[in-house]
Amino acid sequence: MEVTKGADGACWAVPRPVVEDFRLILTWPLALRDRVAPMGAFDGGKIHKRFLALLNQPDSPWRRQDNRLKHARGRGWEGDTDPRHTPEEYAEYVYFYPFVQKFLYDSPQSMAIHRRGDVTHVDLWLADGKDTAPTARLVVDRLAIHSFRTGDVVVVTELRWDPAEDIGPHAGAAGLPLALVMELTERVRHVYPPFFYTSKDKPPAAAQTLARMTWQGVPGTVPAEGISFTSDGVWERIQGRFQGDRRQAPIGEQWLPLLPDLSQKNLVWHQIQDDRMTCLTFLGLDHPERLTEVDWVRLGNVDEAGKELPYGRAFLEDFVEKSCYDRFWDPEVGFTTRYVCMGFSFVVVTKNGQLPFLAEHFRRHYFQMALVSQFQLSALHNISDRLTDVIGEYAEDGGVNRAETRRPLDRILQSMLEFTHVFWFTEITNQIQGRELFDLWRKHLGIERLHAQVSAEVREAKAFVDRLQDERIAGAAERFNWIATLVAVLGVTVGFLGMNIIVPSREASNWGDWPAWGAGAFVLAGALFVAIVMHWGLSWRGRSQWCWPGGWYSGFLVLVAVFFCLGCWLTVGDGIAEWFAR
Template identity: 30%
Template sequence: MASSADIVVKHFRQILIWPLQLMPTPHKDGEHRAMGRQWEAMEEAAAAGSPWQPRPTEFDGDPEQFEERHYREFVTFLPYVQRFLYGENRASNLGSYGHSPLHVFRRTDISTVLMMFKDGAVHHFKVAHIDLYFFYDVDVVILAFEIMGDNLPLKRVQDALFRFGRAFPAQWDEDATAANCLRKVAWLNADGDVIAESDFEDRAGYLAHLGQYRAPRMAAHWDFLLQPLVLHHSSAVGALRYRQIEYHRMPILAYLAVDDPFKLSEEDFYRLGMVTRPGHSDSQPYTQKMFDEFERTCCYDRFWVPERGHATASTRMMCNGHAFVMVGMHGNEFYSNPYTGILGQFRHQHFLMALIAHFHKAALLMFSDRLAVALSELNLKDVRSIRTFKREIRLLLEGFLRFNQRYWFREVSNQVVSDQLFQMMSHHLSTDRLHQDVKDSVQSMNQYLENDDLRRQADTVVRLTVVTVFGLIGTTITGFLGMNLFGLADESGWIKLAYFAMVSVPIVWLIFLTVAKSKVLSEFLDAVSDERISFVHTVKILANIWRKKKS
């Protein structure tokens, strides 16, 4: 078997999928906008000259120019997924909800990514597209960043997969360079000029930011790319604010086309599928048990039969949740065709499946985070805090119900390959378990609110009952006497008004006093009705009315 150093990747694609949590944007009057409406502010920024501009869909052009690859992409998905991704024709009188809840923005000012690796080598990767996906009614945004390159050594591809998608350094080496990041990343425009570059070497800046905000700082090139979105835990000024929601390594999709994929070793596939750094040819750090486990849980080998050695059985797909990687034969037209082949499916169907799976996880993590924040800010001694907590929980409950109806689905396609790959992605991302956890938390919170409302209603009933019972005494007495204690029929209006005021004030005071002491009075009534309690103890309970509460 050939050494990995001899293997050349004829064509390489890498797509970063970076989910971020959006913070609610305030209105001018201080109130928060509805959840998941930040795309409106992006449209305003686009009109003001932002590099992020709304991306037209394939359905916005001339229907006669509609391409077959778009058709193939559309029919891959089930109808409810089609409505999520593409919307419906608003001209149809079927009561549909119209456009897709996806709002996509694209920037085209970055044409090349410069990567400087640890050994000092510099490679330029062409940018295929850079998109931001906003989701109606959900405070999540996803960055999709696709790059491509040709004729690259396999080890260089492994290194790019391992190091490129890093939002910030996790640590630094002894030479003050970021341990697992590239030495330098730069965005270049069409003229080759540097628009922005990384600052991984600024160790002091990252440490100071974490010490001040208790949140890591994004690398300079990513921070520049996302503008006008700004990091929430920072001094940056901006209405569109985001925060990290997952691990700092961005999920990826990768496509590799080589002359002979059968020459890749088990270790090569493991490093690609698990997105680890390239190893040395004289080292074998992995055991056969690890390879077997990887092949059993992360490899989709429907089109991979190495013993046959045929082009139709030379495509291997690997998925571990963090990454979806496929390797195939460059000379196989079906694998390399960007329109009707697997390359076209990778860039469209497989990308959209990964987008949906990661959106599901990000949205559920967002709901979980909001629930935790709402609970942490609850102060049972503060009436205003309790009201805010109830309002936030009810809003989250409404948002979660809408998420379930509009976005949550366990199947995306009836096509065998697409369905199995999506199930594989969802399984590794544990979205079903996470959905159940969030559902249980939301229901528990809602049950707490319902129980609290019932308790308050029960307290109100007790107070009304106490007032009614003690008011019944006065009502019975005055009724027995015919309510004619005083003959005021012949008195003037002022005298009658004076008597009315003299009677009303003490009665109102007595009623409010009864309400205020209703808890103790209810205990007194319970004691009176309980034959096992002595008269002396009943009187003591009544005497507690005038005792002051201990602080």
């Protein structure tokens, strides 16, 4: 009950809304990484193939869903061989543009869906009690992995409350208290504790997480032991995994047993966002018009229930304008459906039973909007992350390994080109409501801003690659010119000496001891060469690579070559001539 005060000062108790239909879809974006290879060698297509090979193993609990339009079918989907589609699937398909249909349903290369059918329920505890009944048992309608050839993955979990299958205190009830639904939603979305409460006399305690979580399903395939977040050893478990030179937030212990073991393919999971999964919440209430301003703000921000606003009123001044979609919200005339979008959350509130099709739209049309948004956000973060690592490695080695930098940058440029022309959608449907909701979602996530930022980074990287290519071409041209000059000088020198213009023969010459002259030429050539090497060493001390000589070095090397040829001619010239005359 909630006490309401009227304009005349009278007070009366108003019952709180009851959640008669509760559905929750959690989307968790991840990226695949090679355990050993550096980011410069990242190839999303090859990594995706290795990941698919792992999921498609005969002993894997994951099964590929080749017909991706059937992604939302519930229990028994594994044995469904009927090629026909339902009216709900038809409505979902025609809702989107043809190029979006190709990406979501038709193209076999863009995306793959794998699902598990052995996980049927999840038990949730708000207070630890292994031997007590859970606070709520939810039905697992869908547990799927959407993997993309870019190396990105979105793990999807769809949960639903069914009073006939609940074993908690609300089993068989007509609905759930709104406060309980809000608290369950806020806590189940965390894949790892965001922080720990500390005190002098108690061990660190995980914050904003469930007390306990246990998956239920086919015995032998689903982990039987649940994960407790209130035990004394939770900090030690997480701290043990939060080690190494490249620390990363630990993947949630409650989710890791369900995911494939990437170590078999030498891969690792890479967390893209923070500890919060994006959550899509559907609430069918008996009286949605009884929701207060505080309720709406807390629902949209996925906060626990409370009587006061969770943030300052000035901060929330434009909450309705920026986050609420009220095309069908006007309780005084019977419109009782409101959408609240915050980017990290999407909430649909409606009067239960008033729009029977809305629940299917939520788990199909709106879910696909979330999937596209999450994938685009994850892919852009992935490209930016790769670019940062490659440029960082280039800066650390002082720009020495330019060729090793250009190749990974070329791969990143190719990835950005593919993303822009294959996976980048600013609109996904011609339906006005769908366009407006998708725009609202993208605006809150900042996808347009992120795309512009990453595109600018890639353009700068492309300019850098082009400069490296120009330098490589200029260097090759300089080396070619140097070699051509050296060969030309050698040819002219040898030809000139072979014409016997200066000295017809040793007998006719007045030069005296020819070998002595030849030795002198060798000494002069050697002295010039040593001088060049010493000058190079003084000028380039500390460098690990030879730098091709410029004009000054080229001139002295030409003199070295001339004196060397002259020495050869003066020393063994007649012997060479006699050998050719035989």
